[in-house]
Structure formats: C-alpha cells, structure tokens
Amino acid sequence: MIGVKGLTKQYGDRTVLSEVSFDVAESEIVSIVGPSGCGKTTLLRCVAGLTVPSGGCVTIAGREVTEPPEGVGMVFQHFGLFPWKTVFGNIAYGLTVRGMSRRAIEPRVRELISLVGLEGFESAYPYQLSGGMQQRTGLARALAVEPRVLVMDEPFASLDAQTRDLLQLELLRIYQQRPTAMIFVTHSIDEAVLMGDRIVILNGHPSQVHDIVDVGIERPRERAVVDSERFRAVRDYLWTVVMTGGGTPAQPGEGRDSGHANEPNQPTSRKDAK
Amino acid sequence: MPLSDWRWRAAAGYAVGLIGGAIAWQIVGWHSASYVFVPLTTTLDRLGQLISDGSLPRALAASFSVYGVGVVLAIVSGAVGGLAFARRAILRQALEPYLIALYAVPMVALIPFLLALIGYGFWPKVIVVWLFAVFPVHFSTQRGAESTPPELIDVARSFRSSERATWWHVVIPYTLPFLMTGVRQALARGLVGMIAAEFFLSAAGLGSLLITQSEQFDTAGMLATTLVITLIGVGLMAIGRYIEARFARWRVQP
Amino acid sequence: MSATAPGHAGLRQTPAAPAGKASRGRRSALLAPVTAGVIIVLGWQLAASAFAPSYIARPLQTLREFPAVLGDGQFLSATASTLLAVLEGLVIAVLAGTAIGLVMGRMRGIDRLLRLYVDSFYAMPLVALVPLLTVWFGYTPAARLAVVVIEAALPIVYSVAEGGRHLDSSYIDVTRAYRAPWWRVWTGVALPASMPYLLGGIDLAVGRALIGAVVVEFIAGLNGLGYYILFHVRSFQQDKAMVAVCVLVVFALVLRRAVGAAVRRGLPWYQGT
Numbered sequence: 171m172i173g174v175k176g177l178t179k180q181y182g183d184r185t186v187l188s189e190v191s192f193d194v195a196e197s198e199i200v201s202i203v204g205p206s207g208c209g210k211t212t213l214l215r216c217v218a219g220l221t222v223p224s225g226g227c228v229t230i231a232g233r234e235v236t237e238p239p240e241g242v243g244m245v246f247q248h249f250g251l252f253p254w255k256t257v258f259g260n261i262a263y264g265l266t267v268r269g270m271s272r273r274a275i276e277p278r279v280r281e282l283i284s285l286v287g288l289e290g291f292e293s294a295y296p297y298q299l300s301g302g303m304q305q306r307t308g309l310a311r312a313l314a315v316e317p318r319v320l321v322m323d324e325p326f327a328s329l330d331a332q333t334r335d336l337l338q339l340e341l342l343r344i345y346q347q348r349p350t351a352m353i354f355v356t357h358s359i360d361e362a363v364l365m366g367d368r369i370v371i372l373n374g375h376p377s378q379v380h381d382i383v384d385v386g387i388e389r390p391r392e393r394a395v396v397d398s399e400r401f402r403a404v405r406d407y408l409w410t411v412v413m414t415g416g417g418t419p420a421q422p423g424e425g426r427d428s429g430h431a432n433e434p435n436q437p438t439s440r441k442d443a444k
Numbered sequence: 445m446p447l448s449d450w451r452w453r454a455a456a457g458y459a460v461g462l463i464g465g466a467i468a469w470q471i472v473g474w475h476s477a478s479y480v481f482v483p484l485t486t487t488l489d490r491l492g493q494l495i496s497d498g499s500l501p502r503a504l505a506a507s508f509s510v511y512g513v514g515v516v517l518a519i520v521s522g523a524v525g526g527l528a529f530a531r532r533a534i535l536r537q538a539l540e541p542y543l544i545a546l547y548a549v550p551m552v553a554l555i556p557f558l559l560a561l562i563g564y565g566f567w568p569k570v571i572v573v574w575l576f577a578v579f580p581v582h583f584s585t586q587r588g589a590e591s592t593p594p595e596l597i598d599v600a601r602s603f604r605s606s607e608r609a610t611w612w613h614v615v616i617p618y619t620l621p622f623l624m625t626g627v628r629q630a631l632a633r634g635l636v637g638m639i640a641a642e643f644f645l646s647a648a649g650l651g652s653l654l655i656t657q658s659e660q661f662d663t664a665g666m667l668a669t670t671l672v673i674t675l676i677g678v679g680l681m682a683i684g685r686y687i688e689a690r691f692a693r694w695r696v697q698p
Numbered sequence: 699m700s701a702t703a704p705g706h707a708g709l710r711q712t713p714a715a716p717a718g719k720a721s722r723g724r725r726s727a728l729l730a731p732v733t734a735g736v737i738i739v740l741g742w743q744l745a746a747s748a749f750a751p752s753y754i755a756r757p758l759q760t761l762r763e764f765p766a767v768l769g770d771g772q773f774l775s776a777t778a779s780t781l782l783a784v785l786e787g788l789v790i791a792v793l794a795g796t797a798i799g800l801v802m803g804r805m806r807g808i809d810r811l812l813r814l815y816v817d818s819f820y821a822m823p824l825v826a827l828v829p830l831l832t833v834w835f836g837y838t839p840a841a842r843l844a845v846v847v848i849e850a851a852l853p854i855v856y857s858v859a860e861g862g863r864h865l866d867s868s869y870i871d872v873t874r875a876y877r878a879p880w881w882r883v884w885t886g887v888a889l890p891a892s893m894p895y896l897l898g899g900i901d902l903a904v905g906r907a908l909i910g911a912v913v914v915e916f917i918a919g920l921n922g923l924g925y926y927i928l929f930h931v932r933s934f935q936q937d938k939a940m941v942a943v944c945v946l947v948v949f950a951l952v953l954r955r956a957v958g959a960a961v962r963r964g965l966p967w968y969q970g971t
Contacts, residue, residue: 218602238604250599254617263613264603315603457810465815480834537727538734548947550908552825552916553924556931556939561754636823640913643825651826655917658829666830677822 171196171351172217172319176226179212185376186212189226192370192382194319197349201366203359203412209377210355211323217353218244218321230319243312247324249304251296257283257307258292264315282310285344302333309341313348320352327357338364339393346390359408363401364391371411381411482664491668499653500672506648507638510566514573515634522578522630523623526585530615536586547579552640559645569641569649576637580629588622589615624691628684635677753934760940767941773926777945780915780922783839784907784949787846788957791903794847795854796889796896802855803862804888813859820856824849824906825913837918842911849910850903857899861892897958904954908946923949 172194179187186209194200202210215221217228219238228235230242243264251260259266261282265275283289286306296304305325312320325341326334338361345352356362362369366385373380387400395401466484473483482490494500529536555572562568592615600610642651650673657665739757746756767773802809802816828845835841865888873883915924923942930939 220598220601238602240604242602244599244602246595246599248595250595252596252599252614252617254620255613263599267600267603267605267609267613454810457807458814461811461814464811534730538730541731542735542738545947548950549943550905550912550946550950552909552912553927553943553946555916556928557755557936560931560936561750632821632823636825636909639823639826640909643828643913643917654826654829658833661833663830663833666833670826670830673826674818674822678818681821 171198171231172353173229173232174213174217174226175229177213177216177223177228178225179209179216179221180224187216187223188376188378190372190377190379191226192379194351194353196318196351198367199345199352199354199365201362201369202353202355202372203357203362203369203408204372204377204380205412206357208372208374210372213372213377214321214323214353214355217319218242241315241318243315243317243320245305245308245312245320245322245325247327249296249301249308249328251304251307251311253296256293256295257288257299260296260307261310261314263311268315278314279310282314285313285347286310287340300333301329302337305329305337306340309344313344318351320350322352322354324355324357326361334361335393341365342389342391359405359412360396363387363404363408364396369404369408371408373412383408479661479663482667486664487667487671490662490664491671494665494668500669503648503650503653503669504672506646507642507650510569510641510649511573511634511638514570514637515577515630517570518574518577518630518634519581519627521574522581522626523585525578525582526587526623526626527589527616527619529582529586530589530619531611543579543582547583551575551637555640555644564645564647566646568645569638572641572645573634573637576640577630577634580633581623581626584622584626584629585619588619592618621688621691624688628681628688631680631684632677635680639673753936755936755940759937760944763937763941767938773938773942776922776926776942779839779920780911780924781949783842783922784846784904784911784953787843787907787911788850788900788903788953790847791850791854791907792896792900792957792961795851795899795903796858796892798851799855799858799896799899800862800884800888800892802859803865803892804884809859809863816852816855816859819848820852824852825910828910828913828917832914832918837920839920841918842914842920842922845910845914846907849906853902853906854896854899857895857902858892861895862888865891893962897961900957900961901954904957905950908950908953912946 174193175191177187177190178185190213192200202213204210212221216223217230217235219228219235219242222236230239233239252263255263258279262275262279265278280292283292286309288303288306288310291299291303296307299307305328308325326337329337342365352365354362354365356365363385368385369383371380371383372378383404385400385404387395387398387404469484469487471483473481473486476482491500529540551572554575558568558571562571596614596618597610600614605613638649639651639654642649643655646652650669654666654669657663657669743757746754798812802812824845827848828841831841831844831848835844869887869891870883873887878886911922912924912927914920915922916928919925923946927939927942927946930936930942
C-alpha cells in the first residue's frame with residue numbers, strides 16, 4: 171500500500187534522511203523508532219505529502235506522493251485540533267472541506283464519536299477536553315475521511331502514562347474493527363512493539379534504515395501481550411539497537427526471512443529484504 | 445464567608461473612593477474662584493442645563509457620527525489590510541516600513557495639513573479618527589494571521605484544504621482574537637482623534653464644545669462636558685474589553 | 699525543491715526555510731521597500747504638482763528645506779522648547795507615576811480608593827482636559843508641562859499598579875522569611891519586579907506626552923514644534939512644516955528608546971527584553 175523508495179531529504183547542506191526504503195502492506199501497522207531528531211517526523215511528512223523529498227519517492231497505492239494525497243489520514247502529536255471548533259466540527263473537518271453536505275456528514279461523525287468513545291461531548295471545545303479526549307477527537311477526525319493509510323506522529327507522546335496505555339489499547343481495538351495501513355512513529359520502544367506488525371529502526375546521521383524487525387505477535391493483541399516472551403525478546407533487541415547503538419543487523423537472527431519459523435528468543439531482522 | 449467578605453471590602457473601598465472624590469470635588473469647588481473650579485453640585489446643574497438647551501445632545505450626535513464612521517472604517521480597512529499583508533509577503537516587505545513610520549507620527553501634527561488640504565467638516569474629522577484608529581487594528585490583525593500555528597496549517601493541508609478553506613477555517617478564526625484586541629485599542633485611540641479633530645476642524649461635537657466653553661471661561665460647563673466624555677471613554681473601554689474577552693475564549697495557548 | 703505547497707502563499711509552514719539563501723534573501727528583501735518608497739514619493743510629488751495648490755507639501759521641496767530649517771534659529775528654539783518640556787514632564791511622570799503605581803499595587807486599601815479614578819482617566823481621551831488646563835494655567839508653558847505630566851503619568855501609574863498587583867507571591871515569601879524591612883521589600887523586590895510593566899507604560903507615555911504637548915502648542919500658540927508646524931502650514935510654507943513633522947517622528951522613536959534605556963540602566967538587574 172505504501173512504498174518508500176530511497177527517500178532522501180536535505181535542508182541546505184544538512185541531510186536528514188538518506189536512502190530510506192521500506193514498504194507497508196494493506197492493513198499492516200509499521201512502527202518507526204529511532205533516537206530524537208533522526209528525522210522520523212520528516213519521514214512521516216514526506217509520506218503524508220506535506221514535505222517534498224529531495225530524492226527517492228513515496229508511493230501510495232502505486233501513485234507517487236507529491237502533495238497531500240486522497241485517502242490519507244494524519245494524527246498529530248499535539249492533537250492539532252482547531253480550538254474554535256467543537257468536537258463535532260473538528261471531526262467533520264475533512265468531510266467539510268470536501269464539500270460534503272451537512273446531512274451526509276452528521277451520521278458519519280456520530281458513528282465515529284461512538285467509535286472513539288466520546289458520546290456526550292459533541293459540543294465541547296478542545297480547551298474543555300483532557301489530552302486523551304483531544305487525541306480521540308484527532309483520531310476520529312483522521313478516520314472520518316475513510317483513509318486507506320493512517321499516518322501517526324507520536325500520537326500518544328503528549329499524554330500521561332495512564333491515558334497513553336488506555337489509548338494504545340483503544341487504537342488496537344479500533345484497528346480490529348477497521349484494519350487500515352498505518353505508519354506509527356514513536357519514541358517508546360514498548361509502544362512500537364505493542365502496536366506494530368513490523369518495526370523500522372532509523373539510526374545515524376543522516377538517518378538510514380538500520381534494521382526492520384518482524385514483531386511476529388498475533389492479533390488481536392491484548393494488554394497481556396506485553397508479558398509474553400516474544401514481546402520481551404523483540405523489545406530487548408530494539409533496546410540494544412536503539413538505545414546503545416549496538417547490534418548490527420548481522421547479529422541475532424541474521425539472514426532469516428520472516429517466512430520461516432522464529433526461534434522464540436530471537437527476533438527476526440530483515441533489512442534489505444528486497 | 446471569606447469570598448463575600450473580600451467582595452464587600454472591595455466594594456466598600458470603591459464606594460469610599462467615589463464618595464471621597466465627590467466630597468473633595470465639592471469642597472475644592474467651594475473654595476475656588478468660579479472660573480477655576482466649581483463644586484460638584486454646580487457642575488451637575490450646568491450639565492442639566494446643557495442637556496436641556498440642546499447643546500450637549502447636539503454635540504453628542506455630531507461626535508458619535510464622526511466617531512462611528514471613522515472607527516468602523518478603521519476596523520474594516522485595518523482588518524483587510526492586516527490580512528492582506530499576512531497573505532502577500534511582498535506587500536508586507538514593500539509597505540511595512542512606511543506603515544511603521546507613519547504610525548510613529550503623532551497624528552495630531554498632521555491635522556493642520558489636513559485642514560489645509562480638505563478644510564473643515566465631517567470628512568476631515570472622520571479621516572483624523574481613521575488615522576488614529578486604523579493602525580492598531582492593522583498591526584494586530586497582521587500579527588495574528590502571520591502567527592497562525594504552522595501545525596494547524598499542516599492539519600488543513602493534510603486534509604487537502606484549498607487555500608480559501610484554510611483561510612476560512614483556520615487563519616481567520618485564529619486571527620479573530622487578535623483583531624478584537626486591535627478593536628479595543630482602536631476604540632480608545634479613535635476617541636482621542638475625535639476630540640483632537642473637533643478642537644480644530646469643526647464647530648460641532650464635544651471637543652468643539654469644550655473649546656467654546658474654555659473661551660467663555662465656562663468652567664462649570666467644561667467640567668460637565670469632561671465628565672460626559674469620561675463616562676463615554678469608560679463605557680467604550682468596557683465594551684472593548686468585553687469584546688476582546690469574548691473572543692479570547694478559544695485563544696490558542698502558546 | 700521547496701518546502702511550501704502551492705496555494706498557501708504567505709502562510710508560515712514547517713519546517714523552516716533552508717539556510718544558505720540568506721544573503722540573497724536579504725538583498726531582495728530591500729528591493730521591495732525601496733521600490734515601494736520610490737513609487738510613493740514619486741506619486742506624491744506628481745499628484746501634488748498636478749492637482750494641488752503650490753503650497754501643499756511635496757517630498758522634493760521638503761527635502762530641499764531640510765538644511766534651511768535645521769539651521770533656522772526659530773526652529774531650533776522651538777525644538778528645544780518642546781523637547782525640554784517633554785523630557786521634564788516625563789521625568790516627573792516616571793518618578794511620581796512609579797511611586798503612586800507601586801503604592802497602589804502593593805497596598806490594597808489605597809488601590810481601592812484610587813483605582814476608580816486611575817482607570818477612568820486612563821480610559822478617557824486626556825486631550826479633553828487640555829481646554830480646562832489652559833483655563834487654569836493660561837496659555838503658558840506651565841499648561842504644556844501639566845498636560846505632558848498627566849498624559850505620561852497615567853499609563854505609568856496604570857501599568858506599575860498592574861505589575862504590583864501581580865507580584866509573584868514567592869518573592870514576598872522570601873522577604874518574609876528573611877524578615878526584610880518594608881523599604882527593602884519595596885525597592886528590592888516590588889520595584890524590580892514591576893520593571894516590564896513600567897517599561898510598557900513608558901512606551902505609551904512617550905507617545906501620549908508628545909501628542910499632549912503638540913495639542914497644547916496648537917491651542918495656546920506656545921513656542922514649540924507643534925506651533926512651528928501650525929504656523930508654517932497657515933503661512934503656506936508646508937514644506938518647512940513637513941520637516942518639523944519628520945523631526946517629531948525622530949523624537950518619538952529616539953525618546954522611547956532613550957527613556958527605556960535610561961530606566962534599564964538605573965536598574966541593571968533587569969534581564970528581560
């Protein structure tokens with residue numbers, strides 16, 4: 171569904187991303203992790219069409235992305251809600267700018283409001299809502315345009331730990347109801363493993379794809395997944411790579427394709443599997 | 445209860461201040477020559493006279509018409525100008541230095557030039573009011589539109605909004621609180637412009653009334669008129685602050 | 699390769715524009731205002747020459763008058779007269795206004811007594827007091843000084859009082875913990891903490907002081923820049939009057955900076971803008 175090929179982005183003399191390549195299949199969730207400032211957000215903006223790459227390209231459903239394309243919904247770290255619109259107005263925004271009539275918009279928005287659990291808050295303004303509720307609104311807004319692709323930029327980073335845990339599970343539940351291709355950028359390794367089917371690790375200056383890891387945990391995922399051996403193995407591997415900069419792709423699980431059965435203690439690494 | 449206790453003390457303080465001022469006015473008036481200062485009671489008498497003989501109502505009508513037209517023109521042209529400058533960087537780059545320079549001119553100093561160019565009357569006064577009031581509106585609006593958070597613009601773009609939709613749904617609502625701050629300032633400055641214009645550019649209006657009264661040493665009349673002007677000023681400021689607060693409700697927190 | 703999408707011209711977008719185009723940008727940034735300036739001046743000159751009577755101010759003639767006016771004794775004495783009055787009034791206003799404002803800000807009782815009057819006078823157009831003041835002081839420089847002091851003191855009192863009311867209570871806690879005497883609290887804590895408010899008030903005060911001085915000079919015919927302008931406009935020498943207007947503008951700008959800098963130097967601990 172999403173194809174990132176040799177994506178490169180420069181600002182003046184500074185190269186932020188270099189030859190980043192990976193794919194996202196239909197209904198697949200790919201998490202992206204990496205140290206701060208490694209260009210995760212830039213990558214996301216290129217996928218969403220908000221930034222034009224310096225080199226390489228992004229395709230969605232086979233068509234190259236040069237400006238924000240149809241069928242992409244974006245969720246922002248700081249929610250990005252319009253303070254002067256109600257919850258209803260915010261969620262309806264994508265449909266409003268499409269020129270959809272109010273009669274058509276209303277049932278869709280109401281459906282989404284119950285999907286994200288915001289019944290009763292249709293007329294509330296963002297300043298009256300908690301962080302978690304604001305992000306639910308942001309999510310509903312992105313889903314309103316029935317996207318084929320969801321692009322999420324550290325969506326839970328601005329929330330407190332408890333709300334974060336809650337919304338992670340909410341998102342997984344919503345995904346079960348409406349499977350969509352997703353790119354999920356996060357700082358949290360735990361979150362990346364919990365949410366993603368595969369994890370892209372970005373590293374280096376300029377950023378490159380250090381590794382792509384198969385999470386290999388089945389869906390639907392519950393909270394208990396966090397305690398499974400597989401989860402811990404993947405998480406520990408990621409920790410080594412991301413936090414300490416150690417662990418080249420040639421170490422644990424080298425050369426294995428995701429098609430083969432995995433050893434329980436070793437995550438599969440699959441960089442350059444093309 | 446502590447809260448109402450505080451409120452009572454505040455109200456009492458203000459009341460004492462008000463009554464104290466009134467008493468002071470009365471006493472100073474008694475002990476002054478009548479062309480220097482008059483007691484409060486005399487002032488209120490004179491106020492009654494000015495109302496009944498029509499000079500005050502006429503002056504109010506003349507003043508408000510000038511003020512109303514001038515301020516409305518200032519708000520509209522300032523808002524449009526501010527938005528235009530935010531939208532077209534070339535406008536801003538080319539003209540902003542001159543606007544800032546013009547804003548630095550004490551506008552009163554331009555009144556003689558206006559007099560020479562267009563003479564006395566309604567429209568010269570309106571132009572003066574406009575000159576006084578337009579700049580805060582323009583600069584506030586421009587600053588607001590320019591400071592629209594890029595993230596919100598990104599949100600609009602991510603939904604493939606046209607430029608028109610972005611202005612309508614994002615920039616203009618974001619800018620409204622700034623515009624209202626400019627309106628509040630315009631209301632105050634426009635009032636100054638109105639009085640100054642009426643000193644020099646006409647025989648009608650509150651400012652002109654003051655000049656006439658000063659030439660006749662009608663101190664009671666001047667105090668009465670000044671009192672009316674003060675009340676108008678206070679009223680306009682209250683309106684301005686109310687408007688500003690109402691639109692700040694959804695003001696984006698930095 | 700651009701970070702901005704079409705159709706959103708003029709609106710800021712993330713991320714920031716690439717560095718390295720800076721110097722070219724600076725040169726082209728001057729092009730627009732200079733061109734606009736040339737157009738404005740030319741337009742003014744041509745329109746005035748074609749449509750207006752010859753005594754209307756025109757840019758080229760105004761420029762030509764600059765040396766003559768700046769060397770003219772009459773002009774210089776007028777400038778000095780206004781400048782001195784404004785400076786004198788500002789000094790009085792800053793000293794008295796800060797003191798009154800601090801008292802109002804820190805002493806709730808006095809604040810409640812005076813607030814009605816301060817807020818009312820702040821909300822009204824103070825120029826409306828000029829005719830009254832000319833009755834009290836006559837058509838004399840004293841009237842101008844009184845107007846300047848009142849015009850300048852009001853915003854200062856208002857701003858400093860605001861600052862005093864919002865003084866961070868943690869500062870006061872520290873002074874209590876160290877049992878500092880009351881005058882130390884005022885000079886050591888309240889005054890410096892009110893600095894940003896004071897500076898804001900001074901900014902307003904300078905502009906208002908100039909307006910007040912000019913209005914009085916107009917009405918009372920006092921020697922000063924205001925009267926110089928009025929006289930020369932009335933005697934069909936508008937170009938000379940324009941020069942005086944330009945000098946007034948320079949005054950306004952310089953005065954604001956200078957007074958702000960003086961206040962800040964007097965209180966060097968202030969670290970804000």
